[in-house]
Amino acid sequence: MKCRMMDSRLDAFLDGALPPLERRSVEAHLAQCARCRAEAEGLKRIIARARALPPSVQPPRDLWPAVEAEMNRAVVESLPLRRDAGRFAWRLASRPVLAAAALLLVALSSLVTWNITRAGRTAAAVASAPLVAGAATLVELHGIERDYQLAAADLAATLDARRASLDPATVAVVEADLRLIDQAIREARAALIADPANEDLGHMLSTAYRHKLALLQQATRL
Amino acid sequence: MPLSRSWTIGEQIASAVTDPLEGARSGDPESFERLYREHVGRVFALCLRLSGEGGRAEELTQDVFVRAWQTLGTFRAESAFSSWLHRLTVNVALTAFRGEGRRERRVRPVAELPDVAGRGGAGDHDIDLERAIAALPPGARAVFVMYDVEGYQHDEIARELGIAVGTSKAHLFRARRLLREALER
Amino acid sequence: MRLLVQTRRLLSLAVLACGVAAPLSAQRKVQRRIAVDGDASIRLWNNFGSIRVVGWDRDSLVVTATLGRAAEGGLRFGGQGQFAKMYVDAPTDGRADAAAQIEVHVPRRSRVWVKSMTADIEVVGVVGAVDANSVSGRMRISGALRELNAETMDGEVEIDGTATVLRAKTASGGIRLRGGGDDVGLTTVSGALFISGEKFQGARVESVTGDIHFDGRLDRNGSFTFESHSGAIDLAFPPEMPALIEIRSFAGEIHNQYTKASPTPGPTGRGRQLTVASELGGASVSVRSFKGVVTLRRR
Numbered sequence: 001m002k003c004r005m006m007d008s009r010l011d012a013f014l015d016g017a018l019p020p021l022e023r024r025s026v027e028a029h030l031a032q033c034a035r036c037r038a039e040a041e042g043l044k045r046i047i048a049r050a051r052a053l054p055p056s057v058q059p060p061r062d063l064w065p066a067v068e069a070e071m072n073r074a075v076v077e078s079l080p081l082r083r084d085a086g087r088f089a090w091r092l093a094s095r096p097v098l099a100a101a102a103l104l105l106v107a108l109s110s111l112v113t114w115n116i117t118r119a120g121r122t123a124a125a126v127a128s129a130p131l132v133a134g135a136a137t138l139v140e141l142h143g144i145e146r147d148y149q150l151a152a153a154d155l156a157a158t159l160d161a162r163r164a165s166l167d168p169a170t171v172a173v174v175e176a177d178l179r180l181i182d183q184a185i186r187e188a189r190a191a192l193i194a195d196p197a198n199e200d201l202g203h204m205l206s207t208a209y210r211h212k213l214a215l216l217q218q219a220t221r222l
Numbered sequence: 223m224p225l226s227r228s229w230t231i232g233e234q235i236a237s238a239v240t241d242p243l244e245g246a247r248s249g250d251p252e253s254f255e256r257l258y259r260e261h262v263g264r265v266f267a268l269c270l271r272l273s274g275e276g277g278r279a280e281e282l283t284q285d286v287f288v289r290a291w292q293t294l295g296t297f298r299a300e301s302a303f304s305s306w307l308h309r310l311t312v313n314v315a316l317t318a319f320r321g322e323g324r325r326e327r328r329v330r331p332v333a334e335l336p337d338v339a340g341r342g343g344a345g346d347h348d349i350d351l352e353r354a355i356a357a358l359p360p361g362a363r364a365v366f367v368m369y370d371v372e373g374y375q376h377d378e379i380a381r382e383l384g385i386a387v388g389t390s391k392a393h394l395f396r397a398r399r400l401l402r403e404a405l406e407r
Numbered sequence: 408m409r410l411l412v413q414t415r416r417l418l419s420l421a422v423l424a425c426g427v428a429a430p431l432s433a434q435r436k437v438q439r440r441i442a443v444d445g446d447a448s449i450r451l452w453n454n455f456g457s458i459r460v461v462g463w464d465r466d467s468l469v470v471t472a473t474l475g476r477a478a479e480g481g482l483r484f485g486g487q488g489q490f491a492k493m494y495v496d497a498p499t500d501g502r503a504d505a506a507a508q509i510e511v512h513v514p515r516r517s518r519v520w521v522k523s524m525t526a527d528i529e530v531v532g533v534v535g536a537v538d539a540n541s542v543s544g545r546m547r548i549s550g551a552l553r554e555l556n557a558e559t560m561d562g563e564v565e566i567d568g569t570a571t572v573l574r575a576k577t578a579s580g581g582i583r584l585r586g587g588g589d590d591v592g593l594t595t596v597s598g599a600l601f602i603s604g605e606k607f608q609g610a611r612v613e614s615v616t617g618d619i620h621f622d623g624r625l626d627r628n629g630s631f632t633f634e635s636h637s638g639a640i641d642l643a644f645p646p647e648m649p650a651l652i653e654i655r656s657f658a659g660e661i662h663n664q665y666t667k668a669s670p671t672p673g674p675t676g677r678g679r680q681l682t683v684a685s686e687l688g689g690a691s692v693s694v695r696s697f698k699g700v701v702t703l704r705r706r
Contacts, residue, residue: 011395042402049351049405050370056263057270063284064258070288071251158292165295167524170542173561177578177596180616184636188697191657191677198675200655204697208636211596211615215578218558220292222542245483245494252450252485252492 003029006036014043148209155216166222174219181215184208243303247294254294258287261304265311271367272315274356286314312372316364316382354404358397365390366397434473437482441468443491445514446535450492454524456506462515462532462550468493469512475504482507527562543580555588561598569606581617607631614638618699622706624648627689636697643706649689654681654703656696664704 006029012018013026030037163171188205195201242260245253265286270279290310297306355363355371364383368374369390376394380387443449445466451458456475468491472482477497485492497505506526513519518536521528527545530537536554539546546557547565555570561579566586573588581598584591587606596615605624612619614635622643625631627650633640637659644650644665654661654670657678661670670679683703694701 008395011391011398042406043398046398046401046405047370049348050366053267053271053348053351053371055267057267058263059266059280059283060276061280063262063266063280063287064255066284067258067287067291068251068255070284071254071291161293162295167542170560173543173579177615180597184615184697188636191697195675195677198657198673198677200673200678200695201657204634204636204657204695207613207634208615211594211613214576214594215596218560218576218578222560244496245485245492252490 003033003036006033007039010036010040010043014040014047145209148213151213152209152216155213155220158220159216162220162222166219170219170222174215177215178212181208181212185212246291247297254291257290257303261307262287264304265307268308268311268367268372269315271352271355271371272312272364273318274358274360274363278318282311282315282318285318286311289314312368312382350405351401354401357404358400361385361389362393362397362400365393366401369394370398434475435481437470437472437474439470439482439484439493441484441487441491442466443468443487443514443517444489446516446518447488447514448490448518448520449511449513450490450494450520450522451509451511452494452522453507453509453526454495454497454505455526456508457527457529458507458509458511458521458523459529460519460521460531460533460537461510461512462517462530462534463512464515465512466514467512468514470509471511472507472509475506477505482509563598569604587623625650625690625692627687630691630693632693632695634693634695635699638696638699640694640696640699640701641704642694642702643704646705647685649685649687650683650692651685651689652681652683652692652694652703654683654694654696654701656680656698656701658698659696659700662700662702662704664702 006026009018009022009026013023018026030040159174185205185208188201188208192198192201192205242253242256246257262283266279266283269282269286270276273279273282286307290307293310297303355366358366361383365379368379368382369376374382376387376390380390383390385393443466447468449468451460470482470484470493472495474481474495475497481496483494483496493511495505495507495509497507513533515532516535517533518538519530519533520538520540521530522540523544524542525544526541528539528541528547530539530546530548530550532550534550534552537548537552538554538556539548539558541559541562543560544562545565546559546562547567548555548557549567551568552570553572555566555573555575557564557566557575559577559580561577563580564575564577564582566573566575566582566584569586569588570591571589573584573591575582575584575592576594577598578595579597580595581600582593582595583601584593585603587604587608588610589608591607591610591612593600593602593610593612594614595617598614598617600612600614600617600619601622602610602612602620603622606626607623607629608626609629609631610625611632612621612634613632616637617635618639618641619633619635620641620643621633624645625648627648633642642652646665655673655678656670657673659679661679661681663669663681663683666683668681668683670681672678673680681703
C-alpha cells in the first residue's frame with residue numbers, strides 16, 4: 001500500500017473497522033513507513049486523550065434552583081418557548097389584548113389549536129375569520145393568539161409524551177374541559193371580532209386562553 | 223376515615239430512601255434533586271463538549287433535567303436510568319445543535335469555556351484538549367465527542383445528527399486531524 | 408374504597424363457601440414515628456386509598472397505615488428534623504390492593520405537601536402551610552392556615568376555614584369554601600364553586616362554565632373579582648354592605664334583587680352593565696360574564 005492511500009484508511013484501521021485483508025495491508029505498510037507510523041501514533045494519542053477525558057464535569061454554578069423553578073411553575077405568567085432557534089421568555093399577563101386604535105387590514109389565517117385525541121394529535125381549526133373588506137382587523141389579536149397557540153402546542157406536546165402514563169379517565173376529563181374552553185375561546189373571539197373596541201371581550205378572550213394554558217400545564221404536571 | 227387504633231403487626235423497617243429514582247417517579251422533587259446531583263456532572267460534561275460553550279452548556283443542562291422530570295413517567299425501569307438520561311442529553315443537545323449549528327462556523331474564543339481545571343477528574347484535566355474540541359467546527363465537534371469521547375458508532379451518530387454515515391466518518395477524520403494540528407504542532 | 412369493600416365481601420363469601428379459614432387480612436398494618444422539627448417540611452404521598460393529616464403539638468411525625476397487598480414495598484420514609492417524607496411503594500396502575508389508608512400526625516406548624524392520584528386527602532389542625540395535589544381524590548381541609556394550595560382535576564375540594572393566601576384550582580371538580588382569606592384565588596373550568604363566609608379580604612374567582620355562588624360578606628377594604636364565561640354568577644350580600652359593585656355581561660342577563668337599579672346597555676352598546684355603589688364606598692367588586700346569568704341579591 002502506498003502512503004497516499006493510507007490516510008483515508010488510518011482512521012478505520014485505528015477504530016478496528018477494516019476487513020482483515022486491508023488491515024494486514026495497512027499493518028505491513030506501517031511496519032516499514034516511518035512517516036505513516038508517526039501519523040498513526042499521533043492519531044492514537046488524540047484518541048487516547050479523548051477517551052481519558054473525565055466523563056463528568058461539574059457546572060461552575062449550581063443549576064438546581066433554575067431547574068426547580070421550571071419544575072414548579074405554578075402560575076401561567078411566563079412560558080419559555082422551546083424552539084430550535086433558541087428560547088425567549090415571554091409574558092402573557094402584561095400584554096394588552098387589543099389596541100383600540102386604527103388597525104391594519106391583515107388577512108387572518110385560520111387559527112389552529114391542538115387537541116389531544118385518542119387517535120393522536122390532530123389540528124382542528126378553532127375558527128377561521130373571513131376577511132371582510134373594509135373592516136378593521138386585529139393585528140395585535142393575531143400576534144397574541146399566535147403566541148398562545150404556540151405555548152399551548154408546546155404544552156400539548158409535553159402532555160402527549162406523558163399520555164401513556166395517565167389514566168384514561170383523567171385524559172377524558174382533560175379533553176372534555178379543553179373542549180369547553182375551546183368553545184369559550186371561539187365565542188369570545190367571534191364577539192371580539194365583531195366588536196373590536198370592547199375591552200371586556202378582549203379580557204375575556206385572554207382569560208379563556210389563560211384557562212387553557214393553565215389546564216394543559218396542570219395536566220403535564222400530573 | 224381515622225385509623226387511630228394502632229395495630230402494630232410487623233413494623234416496617236424504614237431506612238432512609240436509598241433509591242431516589244422511585245421517589246422521583248412518584249413525583250417527589252427532593253428525590254429528583256438527588257438524581258440531579260448524582261448525574262449533573264455527566265450531563266453537563268456532555269452538553270459542554272457538544273456545544274463548546276459554557277453558557278450554552280448550562281442552558282442545555284437545565285433543559286435536560288426539566289425534560290427528564292416531565293417525561294420520567296415514560297422511563298422503563300429495565301434500562302439503566304443513566305443510559306436513559308444520556309440519550310435524552312444527546313437528544314436535547316443535538317436538537318439545539320441542529321437548529322443553530324449550521325450558521326456558526328467561527329472558532330469560539332477560548333475564554334468562553336468555563337474553567338474546568340481540577341473538576342470532575344482526579345488531578346490533571348486535559349484542558350488543552352477540551353479547549354481544542356470547543357474550537358472545532360460544529361459538525362466535526364459533535365461527531366468527535368460522540369465517537370471518541372462517548373463511544374457511539376457511526377450509524378448511531380448519523381441517525382442522531384441527521385447526516386449520512388460517510389459524512390460522519392469524514393467529520394471524525396477532520397476532527398482528529400484538526401485536534402492533532404492544534405495540540406501537537 | 409368500594410373495591411376494597413367488595414374484595415372483603417368476596418373473601419367472606421369464599422370462607423363460607425369453602426369452610427376454610429381465610430387469612431385474617433390481605434392487608435398489613437404499619438406504624439412509624441420520626442422526630443421532626445416543629446416547622447419541618449413534610450412531603451407525603453399516597454396514590455390510592457386515603458390519607459388524613461392531623462396537626463398536633465408534638466415535634467414528631469407519626470404514621471399509622473393499613474396497606475393493601477400490592478403495596479409490598481410498604482411505606483418508605485426519609486429524613487428527620489427539618490425535612491421528612493413518606494410514600495407508599497406500590498404499583499401506580501390503580502389496582503385496588505395497591506390502596507393504603509394512612510393517618511399522619513404532623514407538627515401543627517409544619518409545611519405539608521401531600522399528593523395523591525385518587526386517594527382522598529384530609530387535613531385538619533395544620534396552621535403552617537398545606538399544598539395538596541390530586542388527580543381525582545376528594546380534598547377536605549380545615550383550620551386556619553397561613554398558606555393553602557389545593558389542586559385537583561376532578562376531585563371535589565372542601566375547605567372549612569381560612570388561609571392568609573388561599574388557592575384552589577380544579578378542572579371539573581367542585582370547590583366549596585366556607586371561611587375566608589386575605590388573598591383568595593379559586594379557579595375552575597367546569598366545576599361548581601360555592602363560597603361562603605365573612606372573612607374575605609381579597610379574592611379572585613374564575614370559571615369557564617362552572618357556576619359561582621357566593622353567600623357572605625366582603626371586607627370593605629378589599630378587591631374582589633368574579634368572572635365566568637358561561638357559568639352563572641350568583642352573589643348574595645348583606646344589605647348595605649359597603650361596596651362598589653360593577654357588573655358587566657356581554658350576552659347574559661343581569662338580575663338585580665339587591666337594589667332597585669336596572670341594568671343598562673354596556674359601554675360599547677353591546678351587552679349589559681349594572682353598577683351598585685353604596686354611599687360609604689367600600690369593597691371594590693368586579694363581576695364579568697360572557698353569557699352566564701348574573702344575579703345579585705340579599706342574604
